[in-house]
Amino acid sequence: MTRAYNFNAGPAAIPLEVLQQAQEQFVDYQGAGMSIMEMSHRSTFYEQVNNETQDLMRELFQIPENYHVLLLQGGASTQFAMLPMNLLTPGKVGAYVQTGAWADKAIKEAKVIGEMAVAASTASDSFMRVPRLDEIVVPENAAYLHVTSNETIGGTQFHEFPDTGSVPLISDMSSDILSRPVDIGKFGLIYAGAQKNLGPSGVTVVIIRDDLAADSPKSIPAMLRYDTHAKAKSLYNTPPSFSVFMMKLVLQWIKGKGGVAQLDQLNRDKTGLIYDAIDGSGGFYKGCAHTDSRSIMNVTFRMANEELEKLFVKQSEAEGFVGLKGHRDVGGLRASTYNAVTLESCQALAQFMKEFQQKNG
Numbered sequence: 001m002t003r004a005y006n007f008n009a010g011p012a013a014i015p016l017e018v019l020q021q022a023q024e025q026f027v028d029y030q031g032a033g034m035s036i037m038e039m040s041h042r043s044t045f046y047e048q049v050n051n052e053t054q055d056l057m058r059e060l061f062q063i064p065e066n067y068h069v070l071l072l073q074g075g076a077s078t079q080f081a082m083l084p085m086n087l088l089t090p091g092k093v094g095a096y097v098q099t100g101a102w103a104d105k106a107i108k109e110a111k112v113i114g115e116m117a118v119a120a121s122t123a124s125d126s127f128m129r130v131p132r133l134d135e136i137v138v139p140e141n142a143a144y145l146h147v148t149s150n151e152t153i154g155g156t157q158f159h160e161f162p163d164t165g166s167v168p169l170i171s172d173m174s175s176d177i178l179s180r181p182v183d184i185g186k187f188g189l190i191y192a193g194a195q196k197n198l199g200p201s202g203v204t205v206v207i208i209r210d211d212l213a214a215d216s217p218k219s220i221p222a223m224l225r226y227d228t229h230a231k232a233k234s235l236y237n238t239p240p241s242f243s244v245f246m247m248k249l250v251l252q253w254i255k256g257k258g259g260v261a262q263l264d265q266l267n268r269d270k271t272g273l274i275y276d277a278i279d280g281s282g283g284f285y286k287g288c289a290h291t292d293s294r295s296i297m298n299v300t301f302r303m304a305n306e307e308l309e310k311l312f313v314k315q316s317e318a319e320g321f322v323g324l325k326g327h328r329d330v331g332g333l334r335a336s337t338y339n340a341v342t343l344e345s346c347q348a349l350a351q352f353m354k355e356f357q358q359k360n361g
């Protein structure tokens with residue numbers, strides 16, 4: 001089998017070693033005579049998977065003791081609603097930094113639940129940058145400030161986070177979680193769907209400070225309350241056991257690679273190759289994001305016209321590349337270089353870009 005050069009935006013590449021390990025354990029999990037998917041989530045086997053996944057997440061991301069690691073369902077999209085349901089209390093406003101398509105979706109859900117304020121917006125720059133920290137204005141009665149650390153579609157990323165004092169800082173880290181070290185203590189809550197950097201879809205990670213998970217408003221149904229899942233250690237109801245198991249294998253793989261700091265360097269090297277191909281092309285390729293807002297997870301770029309972009313996608317597919325077409329809302333091209341995307345894939349892409357330019361430039 002030849003593995004594709006997988007630049008999919010999500011669900012995305014999973015390390016080959018992890019897939020092979022999962023295959024080995026697929027039919028018979030640790031001699032149990034059944035797969036992990038066929039077991040009770042109350043079994044000792046699964047309890048261990050649940051605990052280990054949370055412990056590894058803590059260890060790798062250096063999450064302080066006073067935070068819970070929750071393994072939930074419903075994707076980051078459910079968090080868009082669950083966050084304001086739990087934390088946007090009457091008389092307060094949910095403050096949002098508007099940086100693109102995903103921030104917009106979070107804002108839309110907050111409006112359904114309560115009062116929303118835009119603390120900063122880069123809409124006038126077509127979302128091709130994140131705001132400077134001094135552009136962010138947090139209202140006095142803010143329940144929290146929400147940022148999207150990495151805008152997967154636009155290809156922008158925060159490289160530093162605002163200090164919000166006593167106002168909890170919240171981040172949607174769906175597309176850059178565990179790609180670089182983060183000072184967790186700055187945040188009240190972090191959430192991420194797993195299908196970009198943590199494994200397959202089906203599980204959503206929420207890292208929440210104890211005081212924010214202490215007591216959700218009584219009007220919220222049990223499944224949508226953070227305190228329900230915090231108290232039950234994410235075993236309130238049947239969890240997505242296979243997805244959690246896969247996530248555990250991915251976390252072990254990250255640990256084996258040397259941890260998050262090592263991945264951060266590797267990710268910079270990977271995207272560096274592609275950004276260099278863009279910047280060294282004399283304008284044949286044009287990076288979308290402003291240089292200081294460039295993402296190390298999603299490289300977005302354009303060419304002179306759509307015909308050329310179409311030809312690029314078509315020829316790249318013939319050479320074994322997958323997922324280079326930009327998001328349907330913005331067009332252009334995008335290479336998603338999440339943790340599991342190999343340096344070799346990025347080298348091959350940079351090489352392909354140079355050859356394509358020679359033929360068509």
Ligand SMILES: *Cc1c(COP(=O)(O)O)cnc(C)c1O
Binds near residue numbers: 077150172173175
């Ligand atoms: C993919 C993505 C989402 C949506 O995640 P779902 O798990 O599909 O709900 C939300 N936010 C960001 C930043 C994303 O990249």
